[in-house]
Amino acid sequence: MDPLQVIAEPRRRQILRLVWDDELAAGDIAARFDVTFGAVSQHLSVLRDAGYVRVRKVGNKRLYAVDKDQLGPLRDVLEAMWVNTLDLLVETIERDLATEHGPTEDPK
């Protein structure tokens, strides 16, 4: 799933906020929602597969937490976005200057 699509789902964003600072078991997370445990568990596996959250096993519990050390799956999306956007800026300015279209340029 597209990393932006993963976090476009409001409940998944809620889950991310819950485990942003705390490590929580799936049951504790589900207890904060009025949807079924199965639905929450499904969201958790999507978040885990996409790399947004990490799971740590403690005894027979699985604790979920946001992987805050890296941008994770968003890195590629954001990098591609800014590469494209900045390429477009370079092209726009250089083309405008070549055709004297620019806003306030006085070329030296």
Add this chain to the structure above:
Amino acid sequence: MDQQRIRSERSIVVERRIGASPAAVYAYLTESYGWERWQGVGASVDAVPGGFFTIEMANGMRSRGQFIELIENKRVVFTFGWIDHPGLPPG
């Protein structure tokens, strides 16, 4: 060490060199006209620290951000997000 880690893992660096004067580039980043030419079909830009910009793209998407820091002809810091995409909202 910590700084290093943050830079390598929590940030993205994209560098481009533009064949134009710093003043020309600064104008594109701080004037409605520039943002419109660069990214969209319409733009409203209030280039003061804390001021907002809104860009309308040709495909109907709208982006929005807030200027954080402006140093004339040197530096423009802003936030960026999509108004219509819940995955990457403004701020």
